[in-house]
Amino acid sequence: MMKLSIHSIRLSSLGLAVIFGLAGCAGDPLESGVDPFAPMVFKEGLTAMPLNPPNKATTQPFYVSQQTIFKFAVDTNSILIGNDGITRYVVILTSPNGNSQVQYEGIRCDSFQWRLYGTFENGTWKENPLSSWRAIQDNTPNRYQAALAQGALCNFASQEKNIKNILQSLNPNGFTGQTKPTNSFGVIN
Structure with missing residues (x-):
């Protein structure tokens, strides 16, 4: 009987240690400096120039x-x-x-x-x-x-x-650019 209760205590202690360990991994955003509600910082990817002229x-x-x-x-x-x-x-x-x-x-x-x-x-x-x-x-x-x-x-x-x-x-029949066209369809000669 004594072994069972020591075994139970050890398992309970181990369970609590795992829970607290996992909670510690999550971290406090204020301590870690990472605010989950802060806006993302923009990072632009590399931009390569086109290889060909417009088609x-x-x-x-x-x-x-x-x-x-x-x-x-x-x-x-x-x-x-x-x-x-x-x-x-x-x-x-x-x-x-x-x-x-x-x-x-x-x-x-x-x-x-x-x-x-x-x-x-x-x-x-x-x-x-x-x-x-x-x-x-x-x-x-x-x-x-x-x-x-x-x-x-x-x-x-x-x-x-x-x-x-x-x-x-971009279809000219539906493209508005926020305003309905009245005098131009943007046709290139």
């Missing part, structure tokens, strides 16, 4: 605003939905005189920011050494980043993770 067969024009005189298009084959929360894409900006500029950019939906990674000049991609994150301007005529973010790449403040949804949103 005219996969270029999709999109509407930006009534006030713009430029036309805008995105190469749908270039759209990359990054695990780091950035959607990267190649955009083509065309002025009224027909001159085009091709840029490789990224959009962060969580902070509503964009970044210019590089430009396509004289047949090659050139990285932008001064690239930094900038706030997306929603109240300017050439607000194409806002139109892309609000119309296709983001679901409010979160990144759209489904490429089919993005491509469907």
Whole structure:
């Protein structure tokens, strides 16, 4: 009988030691410095420049605003939905005189920011050494980043993770960029 109670006490003690040990592993967030409710710190992944120029067969024009005189298009084959929360894409900006500029950019939906990674000049991609994150301007005529973010790449403040949804949103018959088009369909001549 005495052996049984000593055995029970030993098992109970061992059980309590395991429970306290596991509880100690969990740690107190205030002691460990890790707050489970704190916002996550953004860490951008590596960004490689595209290997090819935009493909005219996969270029999709999109509407930006009534006030713009430029036309805008995105190469749908270039759209990359990054695990780091950035959607990267190649955009083509065309002025009224027909001159085009091709840029490789990224959009962060969580902070509503964009970044210019590089430009396509004289047949090659050139990285932008001064690239930094900038706030997306929603109240300017050439607000194409806002139109892309609000119309296709983001679901409010979160990144759209489904490429089919993005491509469907870029369809000129349904793309609004938050505002219904009235004078332009973003057609590139």
